[in-house]
Amino acid sequence: MPGVTLHGEDVGRWLTTQRRDFSKLNEEQQRRLGKLGVKPQKAVRAGKIPAKAAVASGPGTGGGAFHKSLEALAQYIAREGRLPGRGVVQVLSDGTEHRTGIWIGSVKGRRDRLDQAQLAALAELGVDWAR
Structure with missing residues (x-):
């Protein structure tokens, strides 16, 4: 989780870097990370949105992407x-x-396309325009 430090090192940032640069690591480093369950980050071509992230969220779509982003927002607000x-x-x-x-913007x-539950969840986190 970003913001968690161990001996002055941001563990979340370090983990993200290991996943992103997995192919640059030597075999032993890859093996050790693999034993911890760390897998390489899937490559995303510039200008392309991963299919999973392109799924619409909001009323009638299940809102999975909205809830993941809301979870990320809640973590950030809790930390900062x-x-x-x-x-x-x-x-x-x-x-x-x-x-x-970018998501919050x-x-x-x-916002006119968000349902009441989504607006309430944002308002609960202190987002003024969602009230």
């Missing part, structure tokens, strides 16, 4: 005590990365 800036990327415990800062732009 404020809403994220635009460039914030939050890594969840399952290793998925969420562009939390995007959701604000389409």
